[in-house]
Amino acid sequence: MLSLLRWVIARDLTLAIRRRADVLTTLFFFVIVVTLFPLGVGPEMDTLRRMGAGVLWVAALLASMLSLGRLFAADHLDGTLEQFLLIPQSLSVVVLGKIIAHWLVSGVPLVLMAPIVGLQYGLSPTALLALLASLLLGTPILSAIGAIGAALTLGLRGGGVLVSLLVLPLYVPVLIFGAGAVDAAVSGLGAEAHLSLLGALLLLALVLSPWTAAVALRISIE
Amino acid sequence: MLEVANLACIRGERLLFKELSFSIRPGELLVVGGANGSGKTSLLRMLCGLLLPAAGEIRWQGRSMGSMRDVYPAAMMYIGHPNGLKDELTGLENLRFATALSGAPASRERIRRALARMGLGERELLPTGWLSQGQKRRTALARLLLSDCSLWILDEPFTALDKAAVELVQSLLEEHLRDDGLVVLTTHQDLEVAAPRLQRLHLAQ
Amino acid sequence: MVPQKINWFKYSSPATFYFLAGKMIPWFAGAAVAFFAWGLYLGFFAAPTDAQQGEAYRIIFLHVPAAWMSMFIYVVMAGWAGLGLVLNTRLSSMMASALAPTGAMFTFLALWSGALWGKPTWGAYWVWDARLTSELILLFLYIGFMSLQATIEDPRRADRAGAVLALVGVVNVPIIYFSVRWWNTLHQGASVSLTQAPAMAAVMLQGMLVMALACWMYSIAVVLARVRCIILERERHSAWVAEFLEGERQ
Numbered sequence: 183m184l185s186l187l188r189w190v191i192a193r194d195l196t197l198a199i200r201r202r203a204d205v206l207t208t209l210f211f212f213v214i215v216v217t218l219f220p221l222g223v224g225p226e227m228d229t230l231r232r233m234g235a236g237v238l239w240v241a242a243l244l245a246s247m248l249s250l251g252r253l254f255a256a257d258h259l260d261g262t263l264e265q266f267l268l269i270p271q272s273l274s275v276v277v278l279g280k281i282i283a284h285w286l287v288s289g290v291p292l293v294l295m296a297p298i299v300g301l302q303y304g305l306s307p308t309a310l311l312a313l314l315a316s317l318l319l320g321t322p323i324l325s326a327i328g329a330i331g332a333a334l335t336l337g338l339r340g341g342g343v344l345v346s347l348l349v350l351p352l353y354v355p356v357l358i359f360g361a362g363a364v365d366a367a368v369s370g371l372g373a374e375a376h377l378s379l380l381g382a383l384l385l386l387a388l389v390l391s392p393w394t395a396a397v398a399l400r401i402s403i404e
Numbered sequence: 405m406l407e408v409a410n411l412a413c414i415r416g417e418r419l420l421f422k423e424l425s426f427s428i429r430p431g432e433l434l435v436v437g438g439a440n441g442s443g444k445t446s447l448l449r450m451l452c453g454l455l456l457p458a459a460g461e462i463r464w465q466g467r468s469m470g471s472m473r474d475v476y477p478a479a480m481m482y483i484g485h486p487n488g489l490k491d492e493l494t495g496l497e498n499l500r501f502a503t504a505l506s507g508a509p510a511s512r513e514r515i516r517r518a519l520a521r522m523g524l525g526e527r528e529l530l531p532t533g534w535l536s537q538g539q540k541r542r543t544a545l546a547r548l549l550l551s552d553c554s555l556w557i558l559d560e561p562f563t564a565l566d567k568a569a570v571e572l573v574q575s576l577l578e579e580h581l582r583d584d585g586l587v588v589l590t591t592h593q594d595l596e597v598a599a600p601r602l603q604r605l606h607l608a609q
Numbered sequence: 610m611v612p613q614k615i616n617w618f619k620y621s622s623p624a625t626f627y628f629l630a631g632k633m634i635p636w637f638a639g640a641a642v643a644f645f646a647w648g649l650y651l652g653f654f655a656a657p658t659d660a661q662q663g664e665a666y667r668i669i670f671l672h673v674p675a676a677w678m679s680m681f682i683y684v685v686m687a688g689w690a691g692l693g694l695v696l697n698t699r700l701s702s703m704m705a706s707a708l709a710p711t712g713a714m715f716t717f718l719a720l721w722s723g724a725l726w727g728k729p730t731w732g733a734y735w736v737w738d739a740r741l742t743s744e745l746i747l748l749f750l751y752i753g754f755m756s757l758q759a760t761i762e763d764p765r766r767a768d769r770a771g772a773v774l775a776l777v778g779v780v781n782v783p784i785i786y787f788s789v790r791w792w793n794t795l796h797q798g799a800s801v802s803l804t805q806a807p808a809m810a811a812v813m814l815q816g817m818l819v820m821a822l823a824c825w826m827y828s829i830a831v832v833l834a835r836v837r838c839i840i841l842e843r844e845r846h847s848a849w850v851a852e853f854l855e856g857e858r859q
């Protein structure tokens with residue numbers, strides 16, 4: 183099972199490296215959205231400092247959702263997804279592998295970029311640290327929940343818009359605890375409570391969503 | 405032995421076929437024919453478990469297919485209409501991953517030999533996206549050489565293949581049947597397989 | 610006499626259920642009208658004017674039952690959908706599809722009546738109260754379910770995909786509610802709170818319960834009517850529908 187997991191992750195990472203443009207698009211989308219907000223609300227540093235965590239988290243949510251289309255659609259088109267469904271081992275393991283690869287490709291770059299764009303919002307080092315930690319715990323949840331949405335909308339007309347409708351409401355808790363962690367750290371309450379809740383959500387998502395997405399894939403491929 | 409009893413298929417709102425029954429024994433070849441849209445691909449997808457039958461049952465070695473999600477997939481090889489290859493990966497990488505999925509990855513040497521036999525000796529390190537349609541199909545069919553599955557389910561295996569390649573695949577099928585393998589395939593072309601036991605199934609509209 | 614065994618599975622066949630539902634609808638519709646009349650009487654005439662909120666509070670006789678129904682229907686819908694997914698019974702999935710619009714309607718009603726109530730009470734149509742926010746997200750979940758089912762053409766896939774989504778929603782609703790509560794208590798200004806309801810007069814509670822019953826009866830009647838339409842649409846190629854429609858025409 184572990185070797186299957188390793189193979190799937192290795193394959194998806196190889197594919198991502200050979201299609202670097204896709205990865206960079208997501209990252210630039212994130213940076214551009216974050217940059218647009220001050221242009222909309224004005225450059226007062228105090229306002230921006232208060233909004234910073236929320237804006238960065240919403241941008242991360244959108245960026246992660248934008249890349250969900252890649253999760254299964256390409257494999258569906260060229261027939262490799264069917265081969266996944268026919269393996270003697272569990273499909274959930276394959277899906278877990280694809281979730282991890284999706285996170286490595288579209289989540290980790292955002293996490294690494296966040297402290298840099300966070301400086302645009304005048305976030306303090308404490309806030310940046312909390313932001314980094316919350317994104318590190320939260321973005322894998324986005325990939326895991328998103329996989330269910332991507333599997334359900336596989337091959338549908340207008341699937342890209344539909345997936346946002348299905349997935350964004352489910353992202354609400356991640357957004358609340360993620361942005362809340364930064365606020366709590368800034369206000370001196372400490373981010374531990376938020377981060378542990380995010381960790382609990384991450385465990386829950388990693389246990390339940392690969393299996394659910396596998397069920398959804400079998401339904402969609404029929 | 406693969407047995408099919410009273411199988412029915414409904415796609416969307418259309419009944420494609422019903423009360424379809426047949427059985428295939430080791431060394432036997434089943435050729436499924438019929439017009440476009442008569443349900444050939446749907447039948448094949450049902451046989452490999454991608455599609456749930458609307459009615460009826462499929463049994464492998466006497467046991468219902470639904471009851472063994474591990475034994476049956478390990479005994480069966482399905483090559484569908486899409487090739488199941490990633491354009492960004494080389495033929496070698498594609499096949500290594502495909503074999504890894506079904507259990508153990510084949511060695512590079514073995515994959516090279518298989519690709520060479522399919523006439524792709526010098527192209528094993530090219531990204532699959534650079535190959536022609538026929539060469540892609542050959543790469544996909546090279547999976548047949550790398551597996552020890554006893555049941556082959558092939559959807560239009562001869563599409564895009566040139567004459568030499570068609571003959572090659574036909575000889576592969578013959579070898580497999582001689583080794584007591586089972587084959588189900590769909591085709592529009594005249595098949596010249598020297599199969600000791602050949603069944604034809606025509607799906608009418 | 611040998612007691613005849615009731616074949617319950619008979620009613621899970623869409624054809625049988627179609628006619629059964631047709632017989633049940635008038636009863637539930639009648640009950641709905643009666644309960645609405647009683648509930649509205651209690652709400653408008655029997656219940657006293659509230660000391661703090663004046664007459665405006667009377668909207669809770671609609672608002673609270675609608676909010677109850679919106680959450681309850683989601684759970685029932687997910688239950689039917691899950692049953693359809695596991696047991697492969699078509700009728701259960703049809704029930705789930707029929708419940709969704711009614712549930713969404715009650716969610717919208719709860720939000721709308723909440724806004725109308727909020728204006729005189731808090732001076733704003735919308736406050737980011739935890740319950741209102743959760744209700745809004747619930748509306749999004751309903752819309753997601755309906756859009757997914759509407760986009761998928763194959764009814765079988767639509768049923769099953771919708772079921773997965775509804776079940777994922779059910780797991781998530783408590784988490785969402787909890788997280789919104791948490792968020793709300795951290796950001797809440799002190800002025801607004803729905804939780805400190807003043808002691809309620811017995812007649813107010815009674816009015817709300819009767820209105821809730823009325824909403825129940827209404828939902829059942831509407832859902833049965835809608836499921837009949839879905840059955841006819843899905844089974845339009847079957848022999849019994851052809852016979853039935855032939856009979857209607859004559």
